[in-house]
Amino acid sequence: MPPYHIRKYQDSDHKSVVDLFSRGMKEHIPTTFCYMLMLPRILLLLLGVPLTLLLVSGSWIVVLLSSLILFASLWLLAKHSWEKYLVKCLHTDMADITTTYLSSHDSCFWVAESRSQIVGMVAALSLEKKQKKQLWLRHLSVSLEHRRQGIGKAMVRMVLQFAQARGFTEVVLSTSVFQYAALALYQDMGFQKTGEFFFSIISRLRKSPIIQLKYCLTSAQEEDL
Structure with a gap:
């Protein structure tokens, strides 16, 4: 038997779920920061500004201070994006999960x-479309200490089975370009990319789109669930 079991959420789980979700979101801050450092325009900024200041002032102290300010600004920018999304979720659907x-x-x-601790979570929300009955997979998260145990895959499979049993035609989701492991998991399980979009001007400037994925519940795929 696996060292965990999956069950429906209970009101007493709220604090543990919020903590798990918050930790998961904050894990993406360093990844986002490193991604931004590799962008050509950011590299140009990090090299060009200190060099210009050195030529103008002739002071290495000014160069050092300007570099520190630039790196700190980029870190705060990366942090702001995830914290903004976290606050939004905690004040909307995650505020009252039962409802x-x-x-x-x-x-x-x-x-x-696992051992009386919440180590993973996933949500499924019905989306009514004109010609399609879609289920929205949301908030998949597994604690850092319990990854590579098949928990994420088992929870996605739970959503797919739920969708099949309720007669949904598609399971859809969105994930960021920074969530490499999640994106690989979804695609490995048969999700197909359907598009991408930028949720803000900042995300467009740093070329970090939200990836949209879809799983079609055809009879051939249902046999594999």
């Missing part, structure tokens, strides 16, 4: 539990 996800027959929220 958002468990008050409807076609939505759900699961947690993975």
Whole structure:
């Protein structure tokens, strides 16, 4: 038997779920920062500004201070994006998980539990379209200490099985370009990229789109669930 089990969310899980979700979001800050450092325009900025100041002032102290300010600004920019998203979620759907996800027959929220601790989570929310019945996979997260145990894959499979049982035609989701492991997991399980978009001017400037994915619940794929 696996060292965890998946069950429906309970109100008593709220603090643990919020903590898990918050830690997961904050993990993306260093990745975002490093991604930004590799952008040509950022590299040009990091090299050009200190060099210009050196030529104008002739002071290496000014160069050092300007470099520190630039790096600190980039870190705060990376941090701001994730913290803004975190605050938004905690004040909307994550504020009352029971009402958002468990008050409807076609939505759900699961947690993975190991030794009485919440180590994973995933949500599914019904989306009504004109010609398609879509299920929105949201907030997949696994604690750092419990990764590579198949928890993420098991939770995605839980959502797919739920969608199949409820008669959904598609499972859709969005993930950031920085979430490399999650993106690889989804694509490995059969999700296909359908598009991408920029959620803000900042994300467009740093070329970090949100990736949209879709899983079509055809009879051939249902046999593999």
